[in-house]
Amino acid sequence: MKIDLHATLRAHNTFGFDVSAQYLVHLTQAEELPVFVQKALDQALPWQVFGGGSNLVLAADLKGYTGLMQIMGRRLMREDADYFYVEAMAGENWHDFVLWSLEQGYPGLENLALIPGTVGASPIQNIGAYGLEVAQVFDSLEAFDVQNNCFVRLSNADCAFAYRHSLFKEDPQRYIVTSVCFKLPKKWQANLTYAELEKAFANKSDLSAKDIFNKVCEIRSAKLPDPKVLGNSGSFFHNPVVTHEKYQELKKRFPNLIAYPYAEGWKLAAGWLIDQCGFKGYRVGHLGVYEKQALVLVNHGGGTGSELLALAKEIQDKVLASFGVSLSIEPVVFK
Ligand SMILES: Cc1cc2nc3c(=O)[nH]c(=O)nc-3n(C[C@H](O)[C@H](O)[C@H](O)COP(=O)(O)OP(=O)(O)OC[C@H]3O[C@@H](n4cnc5c(N)ncnc54)[C@H](O)[C@@H]3O)c2cc1C
Numbered sequence: 001m002k003i004d005l006h007a008t009l010r011a012h013n014t015f016g017f018d019v020s021a022q023y024l025v026h027l028t029q030a031e032e033l034p035v036f037v038q039k040a041l042d043q044a045l046p047w048q049v050f051g052g053g054s055n056l057v058l059a060a061d062l063k064g065y066t067g068l069m070q071i072m073g074r075r076l077m078r079e080d081a082d083y084f085y086v087e088a089m090a091g092e093n094w095h096d097f098v099l100w101s102l103e104q105g106y107p108g109l110e111n112l113a114l115i116p117g118t119v120g121a122s123p124i125q126n127i128g129a130y131g132l133e134v135a136q137v138f139d140s141l142e143a144f145d146v147q148n149n150c151f152v153r154l155s156n157a158d159c160a161f162a163y164r165h166s167l168f169k170e171d172p173q174r175y176i177v178t179s180v181c182f183k184l185p186k187k188w189q190a191n192l193t194y195a196e197l198e199k200a201f202a203n204k205s206d207l208s209a210k211d212i213f214n215k216v217c218e219i220r221s222a223k224l225p226d227p228k229v230l231g232n233s234g235s236f237f238h239n240p241v242v243t244h245e246k247y248q249e250l251k252k253r254f255p256n257l258i259a260y261p262y263a264e265g266w267k268l269a270a271g272w273l274i275d276q277c278g279f280k281g282y283r284v285g286h287l288g289v290y291e292k293q294a295l296v297l298v299n300h301g302g303g304t305g306s307e308l309l310a311l312a313k314e315i316q317d318k319v320l321a322s323f324g325v326s327l328s329i330e331p332v333v334f335k
Pocket of ligand 1: 049050051052055069115118119120121122124125126128176177224225226233234235332
């Protein structure tokens, strides 16, 4: 188990914030996890495990043990008459895994192409995009259960998935995910529930999963900044869900409001709310709001996590004052 002392995390978070980890541990095998956690517990120090750092705000140096999930491997675990059960270890890059599964002849993940990060983090916030959420294709995962000091397999129901949420968000100190298994139907059907995809393929009859993969990559590249060029964590706020009464009140005041029916209420487009407050392209020092998409906050270089949180607070306050709607932050904050 390789451990670096006082190592910078700059290359391990997509905002590029230059904070350090007291102990940075490279986790390459599942058997290292009990030792990793025990080291922290023995010294009464905190611990955390990161994947690609694409959903993090690091606003201070991290005390204790920070594990980088680097357990690799992917395989067809089993198949039955209806499904392929495809497994990847937690350190695998998510996008590479999506591409690999397509190339192996196991389609079904193509709508989630180009989402940064690792396979192990995909169930944590139940990643979703372009009409698909991980929960819809998730079979089970293996994790180290810190509380009971053993490895466990958790089913889809165990994980209690919801919109950008799961069991793991409720209790982040309980499980470290080591592998995830996806259940992909052998009878592939194109998922064109997202309006932009439906429109793009309206007249195409022999549509393949690779066509959808390519289109999703194309749309995403045009809309979102590449973290290697401009630090960001994708959508910075959740799309808020409001009651039907609140939606009607807002729709009356703002006829152009963008909203979708969701569960018992309505999901509002957070990007639209922020845009209406005049923040698109806004800049304070090194931080700002992406010029093409108001839901994405960016580090133009040299910014810090606390400056980013101050900008987020300014946006939250203005949206609350203008619409009476609270925005909650999507990435996990360490401060
Ligand atoms: C440009 C861009 C676009 C994005 N688009 C989307 C999108 O369309 N949809 C979407 O849902 N998300 C999106 N995201 C957010 C992000 O890509 C996902 O949340 C991704 O799953 C994070 O993976 P990661 O490995 O980088 O996790 P990290 O950022 O390293 O960690 C995130 C959280 O997961 C925990 N964690 C990580 N690995 C493990 C593990 N093995 N076991 C237990 N806990 C773990 C961490 O402790 C932390 O709390 C985007 C981000 C960027 C930068």
